Amino acid sequence: MSFTNLRKYFNVILVQKLIVAALLISILSSFLAITLKHITEYLEHSFLVKATKQNFLMFVFPLVGLFVIYFMRQYLFKRKENKGIKEIFDATKSKNKSLPLYKVPSHFINGLFTVAFGGSTGIEVSTVVSTAAIGAATHKKENQFRNYKTELICAGITAGITILFSSPIAGILFSMEVIAKKKNKVFFLTNGIAVLVTYSLLLILEEEPLFSLIIKSWNYYAIPYFILLGILAGYNSVLLTKMVLFFKKQFGEIENDFHKILIGSLIIGTLLFIFPQLYGDGYHAMKSLFVLNNPTFNFSFVATFFGILILKPIITSATLASGGDGGVFAPSLFIGAFLGLLLATFLNTVFNVNVIPINFMILGMAAVLSASLHAPYTSLFLVCGMINDYTLFFPILMVCFVAKYTSKFVYPYTVYTYSATVVK
Template identity: 60%
Template sequence: MRHKSRYKVFQKLTLVSVLIGFLAAFLAVSLKRITEHYEDIFFLKANQLNFLYFLFPLFGLTIIYFLRKYMFKNKENKGIKEIFECTESSNKNLPVYKIPSHFINGFFTVIFGGSTGIEVSTVVSSATIGSVAQQKANFLQEYKTELICAGIAAGITALFSSPIAGILFAVEVISRKVNRTLLFTNLIAVFVASLLVYILDEPTLFLIKVNTWNFHAIPYFMILGVLAGLNSVFLTKSVLYFKSQFVKIEKNQNKVLVGTIIIGCAILLLPILYGDSYHGIKEILAEPNTVFSLKFFLSIFGILLLKPIITAITLASGGDGGVFAPSLVIGAFLGFFVATFLNTFFNANVLPINFIIIGMAALLSASIHAPFTSLFLVCSIVNDYTLFIPILLVCLISKYTAKYIFPHTVYSYSLNPIKA
């Protein structure tokens, strides 16, 4: 009898995991495709009519403000912190309205120029699918964390065509522990998500051919890891600082207005900062061999300085998103800068493309304290595992550099606040 009841539980868990995997993956692919489509359209139009750099963020943040006030119970989206609050409490659940709230708000934030990405919006929406599923039957209550992680793993799998990164993110960042049920439900969910990605023939985010890497570049990779750790701390502290400052602005309309002006000025100065900025990574991947010059220095320095600040202001003024996409972008440009600097002044003869790819993984690892997720995610989005070893090395260096300087991420800071 005991074995029969256990078999029935796992049978039902299998069905629930299949459903969660499909719904989370379908949601992720849908959000990814429509966001990419409309972001390209609006960005092209803003390049032609520069006043739209101000009008689009104003329009997007205003829409989000009214949606949040009149449609989504006037509750602020807290991002991944909402998931932690849910998994660490037996009484809290993610309400179903979080699915459309994060989906719609994430979409409007990015297409209208908010300097963040849809990844965190996808993660929370996918987690909510898992949370809602476990609320539908009493026997599923004890598997809340497992089913939430299943939704997250499927969502990440669909976004980046990386089932390993999906499971690792759920384990490294969300559950921070592993059991058989978690592995069982997550494996089923990512299998279903991978199947959907295959059927839909989802392309990799960046199509790159990496030829090789040289052992003489390892010291330079290590330097990049340290710099990525430092930059991630700047990103984290920027988000925390501007959120604390914008809280002091009493009227939400004023938050939107202040945020719009700053975002618009920054995008007008550096159009690469528009939206998720993945178009900027594609540009430097297309032309990686650049000569170091004053113009090059100022433009890359501007991106490294302003991207964290504009991301922080986007989130503080009401936008939906997180540090996932900004970390990849900042890391790519940091790697590009380091490689070009080394080749110009030290005749290092390193490959800029390798540094761009490793930089993405390193900064993401440092920002979310998840080196293994970052390793497999970046290898998947470039569809190449040639740099597996140097990426692993640099991800570990960047994570522990960042953790040594500031032990928190934007996800964990408010949960265990410390006095700075």
């Protein structure tokens, strides 16, 4: 056999192995994501109902959740903290570093306990790191995969994001925009398989979109107001980013882990007592917003919305700094929905411009997420997938770019790209 034929033969074998690996990663990651999603939804709803009936539980649940996470980290997960998406960046940028397999149960369990017990974040980052660890473990099992660690890690992430938001395009775009930041044939092969597997699973299980909405239209005269929303979203994302970094720095100076948990749970409990809407990932509160029909712009409305917009970054930061697992996905969507409705109600009441509130909520969700991740295309398809509607495609795309570049102008880092060694 000639050298050329031999090389072709080994290339065929490599491709076959990559296909099998991608299939395995996609199936395992899909079932992990869908399991975490539904268990968290059930427990979060159950605990929230209990806590709203007996308010003292708003203080008890976060304390219990953070203590359970702490003890599991100490005795089950090698006493190592979860660093979120930064762990993935470290693994993809280094030939020597990888994601150990224990990261799968670690992030799964910690994400579940954080959100179900009231921690004001989401399971998105927990899902991303868990599924990335599945890809990394598969990469280490075969010597021929040594050059394709990033592609296999991204296959798991693509599957996880697709399941969470019912959007295959958002899944692959997140892997491309945020994690890999590169494109090659192997990336599209492995991640294309992940998209096909997860989308097929979504169809088989008849998974419903997170929000069931009907978007009728949008008006061209509202474009200047969309741009204003994008600018405000950029500033709000910077507030969230800086708050998370500030809290992590301050809590990092507390040597006693029990003190961190006690202080963090006290902050969380107090803010949940004031605004139960801040409990967990906040999707329950967002769903209640979508059924509001032209709310009245009065003192109570303004005070509630301003309070939530100011306190959400604080409670999210306290959750993460005191040991909770998660990131800024769900908080960004939450802030965006409240910001959008506040702006639309203000414009309609004060200036009588007759904009459509539900459109502003959806645009706000995408805009703040885009600004927080610096990923406009991911945010566009992710939000469209969440509502299963593409009517607002072009307005969302516009506000995503406005928000991203506003946030980059004000502060060039995200919580995932910031390094303590970088001078602000």
